[in-house]
Amino acid sequence: MDKPLAGVRVLEVAQFTFVPSAGAVLADWGAEVIKVENPITGDGQRGLATVLGHGTGIDKSAFVPVVEGPNRGKRSIGLELGLAEARPVLDELIRRSDVFLTNYLPTVRAKLRIDVEDVRRINPNIIYVIGSGYGTQGPDRETGAYDSTAFWARGGSADGVTPAGAGESAFMPAGGYGDNIGGLAIAGGVAAALYGRQVTGEPSVLDVSLLAVGAWATQFTVNMALQAGGPLPKLDAKTQTCNPLTGSYRTADGRYIQLAMLQPTRHWPEFCRLMRMDEYAFDPRFATMEALAENIDAAVEIVEKAIGSRTLAECARLLDYGTGPWAVVQDSWEVGNDEALRANGRIAEVIDAAGKAQKLVANPVKFDDGRLTLRRAPQFAEHTDEILRELGFDEDTLTELKFTGAIA
Incomplete structure (x- = not known):
């Protein structure tokens, strides 16, 4: 059962990424998703020429990631x-849908008559989903x-x-970073609601x-x-935790390795032997957590030397x-070619509008042994025309709707 939402x-x-990414996940899971776009400008995402300094190729390609x-x-x-x-x-x-997704602000929803009361008046059984910035209650409900x-x-x-004392705060590591995490939360909520x-x-x-979603992601430190x-x-991360075997270390060729050996006294002797530094394997300075705390700078220096050389x-x-x-x-290219991701079908093939095979990151949920x-x-x-015909509108009506600007 690799398409559990088939029929939904x-x-x-x-528009943009937050709520649409949830729609993409639901489509991955088998749902039929119809996207409503402005008939002139389309989804605002289609006009993004750059994201975090990188050109999107929006005007040059049949496939724009x-x-x-x-x-x-x-x-x-x-x-x-x-x-x-x-x-x-x-x-x-609306009448034919199980789920209504939107990220429009309350005033816009009211103006367009697509708020929950408006939609439920047409379809009382529809699941109504709002992706917001700060929630539907409180002082920031109208804030984009x-x-x-x-x-x-x-x-x-x-x-x-x-870091403490930095001249500016760190920025997101990728475009749509929080949006895509939030999209997963929406998709999971929709599945539960169904x-x-x-x-x-x-x-x-x-x-x-x-x-x-941001607070959920950082809940360890928030709590x-x-x-x-x-x-x-x-x-x-290295010196204040009293654990030299956690944190990031630089290799001789300028790459980085992340260690996450949370039981340092257990892994220390093995690490030293592996790195041909047997003389430190059972050094009493590093034999207990108390000893490590007293000699953490020396321990970090040993690890830095082992990896840095x-x-x-x-x-x-x-x-x-x-x-x-x-x-x-890993950098983004290496992630896209990660053997574990590929073996589990999390980098999937898609045929673009020009008939060319491309690759995209799949959603992280794998159902059974299905190949996405x-x-x-x-x-x-x-x-547009295809959907309207399915809804029962005839050719004369399509022409009239186009003439009035109601449809693209």
């Missing part, structure tokens, strides 16, 4: 929600947000990776905010701060013989 219909009235990632597997209809002539089309789409503001900055991640509706007969209204009664002090390939060969967890710090097959993202308003 999702109507997406949203910034669009494909959060929109694969959907069909697109260009519909002007602000025109009365478009309303019968929207109403019919991106993941860089609500998830990353306000949610605690930026502070967590910014099950709940089947069991109880009651449809849910879901709100997933980027701020809440500790709440217990401590104030912010946690900034710590050096070898290339990444040499370190990897030696560490592979051990039992302690470690990993290479992705479908490309729709081109702007690609399925």
Whole structure:
């Protein structure tokens, strides 16, 4: 059962990455997802020429990852929600859907008459989902947000990776970073709501905010701060934890290795033997946690020397013989070609609009032994006529709707 949501219909009235990425996951899981786009401008994501300084190739390619990632597997209809002539089309789409996804702010939802009361008036059994910046309650319910503001900055991640005394806070490691994590939260919530509706007969209204997702991601330190009664002090990962076998170390060829051996006294003798530093394996300075705490600088220097004097390939060969967890710090190209991801089908093939095979990161959930097959993202308003015909609108009506600007 690699398509558990087959038969579920999702109507997406949203743009950019946060909520659309949830629609992409639901499509991966088998749902039929129809994406409503402005008939002139389309999803704002389609106009992004750069993301974090990298060109998207938006004007040069039939395959644009910034669009494909959060929109694969959907069909697109260009519909002007602000025109009365478009309303019968929207109403019919709502009537036939199980789930309604949106990230529009309350004032916009009210203006377009797509708030929960409006949608439920047409389809009382629909699951209504809002992806918000700061939640549907409270002083910021009308405040717009991106993941860089609500998830990353306000949610605690930026502070967590910014060293003490830094001239500026650290920025997100990738475009859509918090959006894609939030999209998974929405998709999981939708799956739970679908099950709940089947069991109880009651449809849910879901709100997933980027701020809440950010707090969930940083809950370890947030919970500790709440217990401590104030912010946690900034710590050096290697020296302040009294564990030289955690943290990142630089190799001789300029790469980095992340160690995560959380029981240092257990792994220390093995690490020293693997790195041909037997003289330190049973050194009493490093035999107990108390001794390590007193001699942490010396221990860190030993590890730095062991790793820093070898290339990444040499370190990897030696560490592979051990039992302690470690990993290479990979760049995006290496992640896309990671053997474990590929073996588990998490880098999947998709055929683009020009018929060329491309690769995309799959959602992280694997059902049974099914091999995930992705479908490309729709081109702007690609399925408008097709969807309208399915809804029962005849050719004369299509022509009239186009003439009024109600559809693309």
